[in-house]
Amino acid sequence: MRPPLTGDERTQLVGWLDHLRSLVRVKCEGLSEVDAHRVVLPTSPLTNVASLVAHLRWVEYSWFQQNLAGVPDTGQTPWTPDGHPDAEMLVDDVPLAQLLDEYEAENARSNAVVAAMDLGDVERAVVRDSGQASVRYVLCHLIEETARHLGHLDIVRELLDGGTGYESMN
Amino acid sequence: MTEVPRPALTAPERDQLIGWLDHQRSFVRMKCTGLSEEDAHRNVVPTSPLMTPAGLVAHLRWNEYSWFQLSVLGVPDTGQTPWTEGGHPDAEMLVDDVPIAQLLDEYDAECARSNEAIANLSLDALEQGTGNGEPASLRYVLCHLIEETARHVGHLDIIRELIDGRTGYTKLEETA
Numbered sequence: 001m002r003p004p005l006t007g008d009e010r011t012q013l014v015g016w017l018d019h020l021r022s023l024v025r026v027k028c029e030g031l032s033e034v035d036a037h038r039v040v041l042p043t044s045p046l047t048n049v050a051s052l053v054a055h056l057r058w059v060e061y062s063w064f065q066q067n068l069a070g071v072p073d074t075g076q077t078p079w080t081p082d083g084h085p086d087a088e089m090l091v092d093d094v095p096l097a098q099l100l101d102e103y104e105a106e107n108a109r110s111n112a113v114v115a116a117m118d119l120g121d122v123e124r125a126v127v128r129d130s131g132q133a134s135v136r137y138v139l140c141h142l143i144e145e146t147a148r149h150l151g152h153l154d155i156v157r158e159l160l161d162g163g164t165g166y167e168s169m170n
Numbered sequence: 171m172t173e174v175p176r177p178a179l180t181a182p183e184r185d186q187l188i189g190w191l192d193h194q195r196s197f198v199r200m201k202c203t204g205l206s207e208e209d210a211h212r213n214v215v216p217t218s219p220l221m222t223p224a225g226l227v228a229h230l231r232w233n234e235y236s237w238f239q240l241s242v243l244g245v246p247d248t249g250q251t252p253w254t255e256g257g258h259p260d261a262e263m264l265v266d267d268v269p270i271a272q273l274l275d276e277y278d279a280e281c282a283r284s285n286e287a288i289a290n291l292s293l294d295a296l297e298q299g300t301g302n303g304e305p306a307s308l309r310y311v312l313c314h315l316i317e318e319t320a321r322h323v324g325h326l327d328i329i330r331e332l333i334d335g336r337t338g339y340t341k342l343e344e345t346a
Contacts, residue, residue, distance in 0.1 A: 016313045120180070131179045133179040143316055148324040
């Protein structure tokens, strides 16, 4: 559900992000396990439904836990110094249902971080040379990144089984 | 056209919302760089024939018009839009005979008009053109346009890759 038409800034930013997050699960409804991992773009084998969901989950972890909350990576993420840059997307053997549940759990953890900060507060971790991003910057970025990947899911899903829109794909 | 950069890391609310929207808007032209006229009108998603790069650019242009001119400012539709009662619901996407360069220019011009329309409006300002429906605030409209534009850029990502394998942005510039 979209946020209220006249909600304040926090209500809008978190509300639009929550709305988009919920659409990720909707776009996966009725998908077979085989189709969830099926490659439809020969030039980008990691652009499959399961990998996109895993990517969205770890993107949230990266921005909200690592950057905003300042949680150090002591091995709990899929990324390693010389490892695959898209390691989080290597989920051929992970059921889509599990990936969606993990994504949903991550969304709740992200919201908890945001709830405890002001919109003008900045990242606790030092992420880049150019400075610290604010909570509002991070929320805006996650809105557009989640929406962009939803666009990927739209086309990938349609190529898999013709499913479009939001009505149950069954 | 080069990418409009992201807003400043600690920019205030208004600059974030308009900045992220301008950033997304600039990707539209970038994703079409180097496309032949034929490819710009090529359908690669058989179940959705209107989803060509050209159709998407035209849709994005008229989406801006609809939200900022019709809804936010309350400009009445007296025939200047592609939509007619009883007409094709996606009439704005029927652009097989319109050059992609023209569609991109029209999109850029529409985005400039959108920004002009809201330049002196508060983020709490309500839509004037929703008839009897509940009006949204400008803040709501901007958030929605960010996510809708980004979503369609996501469509362009996949459609472009299916057309000629090109991805990202720097590779597109190399072909110019």
